[in-house]
Amino acid sequence: MESLTLTDYEQKYYSDLFVYCDTDNTKKVASNGRVLDLFRAAQLPSEVVLQITELCGATRLGHFGRSQFYIALKLIAIAQSGLPLRVESLNSVKDLPLPRFVLGKNEAEARHAALYTDTDGLFPASAAAVMPRPPGWVIQNKKGPPASTSLPVHEVVQPLAPSIEPQPEPTSPVVSPHQSPPTSPQSWRKHKRQASGGNADRQPVVAPAGAVWTHFREAQAAGAVPAEGMWPSHSPPPPGQESWVSFTADTPPSSAIPGMHPSSAQESTTIRTVASGATANEMQRQTSGYDDPWKITDEQRQYYINQFKTIQPDLNGFIPGSSAKEFFTKSKLPILELSHIWELSDFDKDGALTLDEFCAAFHLVVARKNGYDLPEKLPESLMPKLIDLDDSAEVPDQAADVGYSGSPVEVTPNKSPSMPSLNQAWPEMNQNSEQWETFSERSSSSQTLTQFDSNIAPADPDTAIVHPVPIRMTPSKIHMQEMELKRTGSDHNHPTSPLLSQPPELSEEASLSTSMFVAGNAVGDGYSSSDSYTSDQEPITRQRSLSGTPLPTQSSAPHTGHRSEAEVVPGGPAALTASTSPQQVPQQPNFADFSQFQAFAATDQPSSLPEDDIHSEPGQVEKPSEGAGPLRTVKSDGQVDERVPATVSSAKCSGSGPLGPPPKPVRRRLKSEDELRPEDEAPGPQKSNIIAAVLATQPSIPRSVGKDKKSIQASIRRNKETNTVLARLNSELQQQLKDLLEERISLEVQLEQLRPFSHL
Amino acid sequence: MAVCISVIAKENYPLYIRSVPTQNELKFHYTVHTSLDVVEEKISAVGKSLGDQRELYLGLLYPTEDYKVYGYVTNSKVKFVIVVDSSNTSLRDNEIRSMFRKLHNSFTDVMCNPFHTPGDTIQSKAFDGIVSGMMVQAG
Numbered sequence: 001m002e003s004l005t006l007t008d009y010e011q012k013y014y015s016d017l018f019v020y021c022d023t024d025n026t027k028k029v030a031s032n033g034r035v036l037d038l039f040r041a042a043q044l045p046s047e048v049v050l051q052i053t054e055l056c057g058a059t060r061l062g063h064f065g066r067s068q069f070y071i072a073l074k075l076i077a078i079a080q081s082g083l084p085l086r087v088e089s090l091n092s093v094k095d096l097p098l099p100r101f102v103l104g105k106n107e108a109e110a111r112h113a114a115l116y117t118d119t120d121g122l123f124p125a126s127a128a129a130v131m132p133r134p135p136g137w138v139i140q141n142k143k144g145p146p147a148s149t150s151l152p153v154h155e156v157v158q159p160l161a162p163s164i165e166p167q168p169e170p171t172s173p174v175v176s177p178h179q180s181p182p183t184s185p186q187s188w189r190k191h192k193r194q195a196s197g198g199n200a201d202r203q204p205v206v207a208p209a210g211a212v213w214t215h216f217r218e219a220q221a222a223g224a225v226p227a228e229g230m231w232p233s234h235s236p237p238p239p240g241q242e243s244w245v246s247f248t249a250d251t252p253p254s255s256a257i258p259g260m261h262p263s264s265a266q267e268s269t270t271i272r273t274v275a276s277g278a279t280a281n282e283m284q285r286q287t288s289g290y291d292d293p294w295k296i297t298d299e300q301r302q303y304y305i306n307q308f309k310t311i312q313p314d315l316n317g318f319i320p321g322s323s324a325k326e327f328f329t330k331s332k333l334p335i336l337e338l339s340h341i342w343e344l345s346d347f348d349k350d351g352a353l354t355l356d357e358f359c360a361a362f363h364l365v366v367a368r369k370n371g372y373d374l375p376e377k378l379p380e381s382l383m384p385k386l387i388d389l390d391d392s393a394e395v396p397d398q399a400a401d402v403g404y405s406g407s408p409v410e411v412t413p414n415k416s417p418s419m420p421s422l423n424q425a426w427p428e429m430n431q432n433s434e435q436w437e438t439f440s441e442r443s444s445s446s447q448t449l450t451q452f453d454s455n456i457a458p459a460d461p462d463t464a465i466v467h468p469v470p471i472r473m474t475p476s477k478i479h480m481q482e483m484e485l486k487r488t489g490s491d492h493n494h495p496t497s498p499l500l501s502q503p504p505e506l507s508e509e510a511s512l513s514t515s516m517f518v519a520g521n522a523v524g525d526g527y528s529s530s531d532s533y534t535s536d537q538e539p540i541t542r543q544r545s546l547s548g549t550p551l552p553t554q555s556s557a558p559h560t561g562h563r564s565e566a567e568v569v570p571g572g573p574a575a576l577t578a579s580t581s582p583q584q585v586p587q588q589p590n591f592a593d594f595s596q597f598q599a600f601a602a603t604d605q606p607s608s609l610p611e612d613d614i615h616s617e618p619g620q621v622e623k624p625s626e627g628a629g630p631l632r633t634v635k636s637d638g639q640v641d642e643r644v645p646a647t648v649s650s651a652k653c654s655g656s657g658p659l660g661p662p663p664k665p666v667r668r669r670l671k672s673e674d675e676l677r678p679e680d681e682a683p684g685p686q687k688s689n690i691i692a693a694v695l696a697t698q699p700s701i702p703r704s705v706g707k708d709k710k711s712i713q714a715s716i717r718r719n720k721e722t723n724t725v726l727a728r729l730n731s732e733l734q735q736q737l738k739d740l741l742e743e744r745i746s747l748e749v750q751l752e753q754l755r756p757f758s759h760l
Numbered sequence: 761m762a763v764c765i766s767v768i769a770k771e772n773y774p775l776y777i778r779s780v781p782t783q784n785e786l787k788f789h790y791t792v793h794t795s796l797d798v799v800e801e802k803i804s805a806v807g808k809s810l811g812d813q814r815e816l817y818l819g820l821l822y823p824t825e826d827y828k829v830y831g832y833v834t835n836s837k838v839k840f841v842i843v844v845d846s847s848n849t850s851l852r853d854n855e856i857r858s859m860f861r862k863l864h865n866s867f868t869d870v871m872c873n874p875f876h877t878p879g880d881t882i883q884s885k886a887f888d889g890i891v892s893g894m895m896v897q898a899g
Contacts, residue, residue, distance in 0.1 A: 126844060321874030337885055339875035343886050351872035376885065520803075727861055728854030732818065 012371035014070045019369075042076045052076060215301050229535070295377035304359040318352035331365045337374060341365060344378045676755075762806055762859065763827060763844035764788035765891050767867060767882060770836060776882040778891050779843075792841045795821050795829045799839050802831065816864075817857050833861040840864065842894075859894050866890040 039049045056071035312319045328338050345361035360382035765897050766777035779788040798821040818831035832840040870884045
């Protein structure tokens with residue numbers, strides 16, 4: 001059997017046909033009724049069919065394997081084009097039209113077949129027509145052998161439906177929820193009008209359902225699955241239609257959709273095969289112009305949520321990797337593709353799927369089953385959104401995923417229970433972690449948090465400091481928080497009273513300069529103490545972001561560098577920052593709601609800042625509130641940021657990411673990470689300079705609430721670059737630390753040796 | 761910047777090996793294989809002295825006239841070996857470390873994938889992307 005080269009359309013078309021025929025899901029199709037019907041539908045003389053089967057090798061094997069099936073289909077296409085049947089013609093014939101299978105006896109079907117081959121906007125009409133056709137219409141149009149032909153087809157299809165049903169549920173439902181091309185409903189209705197003259201009563205019922213149905217079909221569009229031809233179109237619709245129509249007749253179509261899934265799964269599978277091919281070309285055009293092919297519709301989403309519930313009753317919980325693996329393996333996709341889908345959908349790389357991740361994965365599986373190629377990167381509409389706290393403040397691109405945001409919202413607030421480790425570590429921080437969770441839950445899994453805890457929690461309550469530092473809504477707010485942090489940190493070592501009173505009074509710029517000055521001082525003094533160093537990080541980084549001065553970057557750089565050394569970070573920093581953290585941790589519960597956060601307008605910042613000695617408290621309040629705001633506004637950004645932190649700093653460092661709201665700009669994350677891992681060894685000033693130089697080159701990050709996604713991504717890239725640099729620095733410093741530790745050990749050994757002499 | 765990047769499993773069989781295709785790949789396979797001895801030596805040596813935490817980055821394993829070989833071992837004894845061209849003198853130690861860190865992160869992500877069984881060769885597009893990014897970009 002010579003190798004067969006197929007075009008994309010052919011590939012998809014054949015694979016759909018094969019799936020259709022592969023009722024036993026054994027990847028080989030016996031010469032069962034469906035295959036024979038298919039070949040019969042090709043309207044070729046029987047001897048030709050026999051010749052084809054012989055040529056493709058099925059007679060030798062006794063069944064149609066996938067390759068035989070494909071060869072057979074291609075030979076059918078060749079035969080239908082009138083070319084002689086030769087094995088060598090398999091690959092030599094170019095631009096071969098797809099094999100046509102016409103089961104329907106009515107001219108409408110043939111018309112559809114013709115339409116299909118046109119692969120034009122006409123197809124949607126035909127596709128739409130074939131799919132949601134009320135039985136009445138079918139009966140009407142099947143003038144020839146209306147009942148008789150439809151019945152056998154129906155019977156053929158009906159067995160298909162039940163046979164599909166035993167299939168893993170994900171497989172068939174996978175097919176159903178898809179968006180329909182915008183034109184298809186219209187064409188469908190048009191077709192309905194022309195087709196179902198006497199079906200006026202049905203039309204209203206079916207039309208909306210059909211629209212929904214085509215809505216389902218549409219989703220498959222982008223993959224350009226070649227149309228199966230009219231043959232499948234004929235058979236699936238009648239049974240599908242009947243059951244579907246009856247269903248819709250009982251209940252409103254819209255509400256019926258979710259319920260339709262199980263029953264419609266089978267129909268959708270068959271109908272999909274019909275529609276998918278048809279929609280290929282125009283779908284592509286339509287989807288690209290109309291809506292995102294990767295968008296999950298509400299019905300799909302509801303279905304996914306139901307599926308999620310079967311595995312994990314808690315919508316805010318995770319599906320562990322093993323359960324997800326079993327679930328998606330049922331879809332019978334190759335493991336490699338499932339692995340790729342997992343890579344795309346597990347956004348926070350935690351080995352577990354949140355609801356959003358699960359929906360994205362499910363959607364990708366559906367798309368893949370329908371022949372769509374998997375994207376290299378996760379489409380935006382499938383990206384799990386971090387928070388849906390307040391959609392009003394959300395980035396504009398959130399609006400596109402209206403149906404999407406529904407579940408995240410409900411999932412969000414409940415996510416905190418899934419972070420028990422975090423809550424255990426810092427009971428006072430529970431409220432805070434909730435807030436973070438809201439935004440960070442998607443980005444950080446409990447696994448990450450657990451990891452974080454094991455690495456940091458015991459020793460590094462200072463992370464609490466980090467959290468409050470989150471995304472800032474306005475520069476002044478951030479600045480205020482910086483001031484607070486700075487005050488908090490510096491309280492331990494050198495209280496900067498001037499700084500305390502200043503923030504509320506100074507203008508943003510003035511206070512910036514002041515804090516910078518203070519930061520500069522702290523930097524000088526702070527090397528010896530991690531606390532001040534830590535606090536310096538924040539204002540410094542903020543200032544840097546605000547003013548882009550190299551000075552702050554110096555101090556922040558080493559910290560970031562240290563911090564990013566995820567695996568090797570010693571517990572030292574934790575101890576250092578421990579003193580600051582308790583102070584701040586209690587504050588966090590104060591912070592609270594996003595309503596409060598909203599009240600934190602920029603102008604309110606100074607007034608809300610505590611001017612008392614309890615600087616840390618206000619700082620905490622500020623920071624969490626800031627975190628909340630940015631959380632809302634930077635949902636997607638935060639999530640990306642979370643992804644970045646998770647990527648860059650594995651294990652422990654990633655913990656800082658989840659704990660702190662994903663810093664909106666680069667600075668945020670730097671800061672949180674810095675505070676997470678302040679190093680206590682003397683950082684190399686020369687390295688700081690290098691880092692400063694690197695960081696200084698980065699422009700300040702815009703912080704507007706409605707930040708453009710592109711700028712966010714750009715800032716993320718910059719952040720990554722900075723991380724790389726800082727990681728290098730970190731590694732060098734780690735090496736220094738190692739050397740010092742070795743020296744220390746050797747000295748201790750010597751001391752031990754000398755001790756006996758001294759105690760004689 | 762690297763000429764060859766490889767991931768070796770705990771049992772010392774390759775999970776992933778990728779070289780700049782223009783050169784003789786077999787030579788790099790051999791180089792990586794021989795570097796495993798050096799890696800083992802370094803692991804055992806470090807274990808004796810410190811005993812607590814072993815540095816993951818092993819540093820330069822051995823230089824040859826054409827290239828240098830760097831090693832990195834994870835705590836689960838999975839080894840990463842990077843071969844870089846000797847003519848590329850601008851590569852600092854930190855850059856190599858960062859490359860290893862990226863590799864390790866990507867490797868962790870691959871391991872987190874439930875569809876990947878540990879011990880299988882790595883067939884992850886994301887991992888391939890990371891590795892390609894680290895390979896000789898300028899040729």
